[in-house]
Amino acid sequence: xxxxxxxxxxxxxxxxxxxxxxxxxxxxxxxxxxxxxxxxxxxxxxxxxxxxxxxxxxxxxxxxxxxxxxxxxxxxxxxxxxxxxxxxxxxxxxxxxxxxxxxxxxxxxxxxxxxxxxxxxxxxxxxxxxxxxxxxxxxxxxxxxxxxxxxxxxxxxxxxxxxxxxxxx
Numbered sequence: 001x002x003x004x005x006x007x008x009x010x011x012x013x014x015x016x017x018x019x020x021x022x023x024x025x026x027x028x029x030x031x032x033x034x035x036x037x038x039x040x041x042x043x044x045x046x047x048x049x050x051x052x053x054x055x056x057x058x059x060x061x062x063x064x065x066x067x068x069x070x071x072x073x074x075x076x077x078x079x080x081x082x083x084x085x086x087x088x089x090x091x092x093x094x095x096x097x098x099x100x101x102x103x104x105x106x107x108x109x110x111x112x113x114x115x116x117x118x119x120x121x122x123x124x125x126x127x128x129x130x131x132x133x134x135x136x137x138x139x140x141x142x143x144x145x146x147x148x149x150x151x152x153x154x155x156x157x158x159x160x161x162x163x164x165x166x167x168x169x
Contacts (some may be wrong), residue, residue, distance in 0.1 A: 006052075018167045024071060025167070028064050032109050036061055036068070036164040038075040038085055038138075043157040046135050049086040050106075053163035061164030062088035062110030063138065063149065069115045072138040072162050073148035082140055084150060086160040089136035091151060093127035098134070098151065109166045115149055122149040138162065 019025045019035035029031050040140070041052060053060045063069040072085060088110060092102035100113050116122040116136075123144035127134060134151035137158055144150055 016105075022060050023164075026068055026071075029114075030064075030111065033167040034061065034064075034074070034109060034164050035167060036162055038072050038160060039161045040079055040160045042159055044086065045157050045162055046086055046154040047150075048160075049161040052161055056163050058163035058165045059107045060086060060088045060106040061107050061162055062136070063115040063162075064110050064112060065114050066117070066121045066148075069077055069121060069138050069148040073140065076138060076140045076159070082159070084139040084141070084152065085138040086158050086161045087136050087138055091134050091136065093124060093134045093151060094131050095129065096124050096126045098127075099131075107164070121147050122151075123147040125151045125153070127151075127153070 023035040023037045025033065025035055037056070039056070044052060050060050063072065072087065076085060088105050088107045090104050091098045091100070099100065100116070103113055105111065120125060125134065132153065135154040137150050137152050138148055139150035
């Protein structure tokens, strides 16, 4: 079965969003446009999240803005999911501080740390006394409110994953 794409009726005719049906379009400040979808997959290990997205003809995607992470957070809440969805990104952390120079994305179209502002949107999970590689997730944990991003260690499973793809002109 193939993908479906909907046209929307406008005042002057029809428009085409470009994303597959059910996928949310985000226009990033760097000029890149992406389509995202959050998927429930209980007990999904971080190591298999990319494979899960590949089956959707997409990749695990990073959050380039607070707006993107809040959208994924809203999806978590609307599906009564209580923990987290994996998103792309790794960061080295020690105690309650992360080294943003180590921030790395593998999706090929996410960059920057706008979604990782510790004052407003990123809860740093204490990592212990030594440098530790941490994975990124969107979370609904009560201790994180109102923040939507979190850095679990990657050993515990999550409730799903946010997948995405880049729209090309």
